[in-house]
Amino acid sequence: MEIKNFNKYKTKWNIESETIIKPGLEMIQAAMQKLGNPQDKHKVIHVAGTNGKGSTIAFLTALAGEHGLSYGSFTSPSIVDVHDQIQINGIPITEKQMDKAFALMQKRGISGMLTDFELLTVAAFLIFETMELDVLFIEVGMGGRLDSTNIMKNSIAVIPSISIDHTNFLGDTIEKISWHKAGILKTNSQLVIGSLLEPAKKIMYKEAEDKNAGVIEYDKNFRVEKERYTYKEYSFANLNPQMIGEHHHSNMALAITALLISGFDLAEPKVQVAVKNARLPGRMEKIRDNLYMDGAHNRASVDALVETLKERFPDKQIHFIVGILKDKEYSVMLRKLEEIGSSFEFVNFQHKRALDAKVLYNLCKNSSKVIKEEVGEVDLNDNSEYSVTIVTGSFYFIAELKEKTGI
Structure with a gap:
């Protein structure tokens, strides 16, 4: 079983789901409809991409926590077990919270409709729905356009990087893969992108044009130079992320930008502390x-x-x-x-x-x-x-x- 300790909830609440990967939104949308569309209650920052999703969300959660924002996060895969994939203010959910979500899914007749990852996605949004949260940070499972997380009406989209991966589901070219990733962008919303290859970038701008959305690009609209982040009138100096690897500077910048365009006020001293304290299990x-x-x-x-x-x-x-x-x-x-x-x-x-x-x-x-x-x-x-x-x-x-x- 890929999602550790997930089966016990399925067994306990007599809910069936498939272990295979089945890209597509039709069934999860139908399930969400039965549950009252809990995915649309909160402000969402949705993160897709081949690499960098995890570290971008690590910066997002650190920044949110340092600024006193309440947040939920849904990430993959688990580090210990299924509970750490769904967190509230950086703390993995409890068995009681998961039981409550499964009880509601059982009551509304969700059994047999979904795959495991779709079922977990539904559980995450049901848990978040019961709480007053300032923002949700949602990581795409695979791809984007047809991923079960791509069910919100509105969200800010963030894509740190795109390269060849999951070719059996997403295609074998940068263009095909980029089309899937770009699909998380919502109409009249905004997309924050890292340093993408030119073919990927073209797909992003085409998607934005089709959806009357804006693209905010690293090194073009915002940047980090000599430990200073700048975007429009915003400027934060002395930023020293401790995560190892130069690419984390751009992921840090994407996280800051996504929060700013989501309407949150950030203070330089708190940004400095947050980026220094951001940690990500399993990445160097x-x-x-x-x-x-x-x-x-x-x-x-x-x-x-x-x-x-x-x-x-x-x-x-x-x-x-x-x-x-x-x-x-x-x-x-x-x-x-x-x-x-x-x-x-x-x-x-x-x-x-x-x-x-x-x-x-x-x-x-x-x-x-x-x-x-x-x-x-x-x-x-x-x-x-x-x-x-x-x-x-x-x-x-x-x-x-x-x-x-x-x-």
Whole structure:
């Protein structure tokens, strides 16, 4: 089961849903109609993109919290289990809150209508509906246009990046993938974009034109230079995000811009504190001095990881502990990791889409490599011989490893 501890609610409340991915909005719209359309109660900032969604939402939540705003967030995948995917003011929801949502879904006859992710999306909006919140931060599950999160009448759209991923669902070109991402833009609304490739940018502007919406573009309309953010009359200096990687500066800027155009007043001292304190589990997450976890799971995120490691640890030996899903571009990802990896540990983990570690082992050109048949065999305390150890390849792999090791 992909969504950990989700099945127990389905069983308890006798609600059925499919485990497969089925892009499309018809069924979830029908379900929401039965529930009174809870998705339209709050102001929403909707985040899509190939990479950068998580860190952008991490900045959004930090900024909201520092400014005393009440907020809900819905993100993927889980780090511990399903409860941390839905949070209120940074705190995972309780079993009682999930039970209440499922009880209502059972009462309104939702069973059998939806996929698992659609059902979880409905639960999130039902939980948010019961609370007075200033804003919701919603992360797209996959794509955008046909993703179950794309059901609000109004929202501010944010797209940090676009690259090739999920080609079996979204298409095999930047243009096709961009069309899906651009679909989260609402009529007469605004879209905030990062530094996108020109073909992707063209799709964004075309979508905005069709929907009478505005595009606010990083490095064109707003920017970060020498630790200073500027947009129109707004200017915030001495911004020092602690998340590792240069790309986090643009994601920080996207978050600030999205809040400003949503009508929230931001104060420079609070922005400074928020961006410094923003954290994201599983993205160059420092476990200790020589151990990091990064959920790089596609070509672009592995590229970003490798560049970050080159910059941060130019003279260090790097040991990779890797678990990847079989529907990813794993050979391309592995070739990139081999550019800087001194040794490799390939691990089998419990996910129905997990790639057999033997495949990676056989593909790997580095002679210093081993296979671990299960996550329980990984010893994170036995890496003192390596300068730096990086756990990567999949958030699902990282989540299982964290659970088994108690990190």
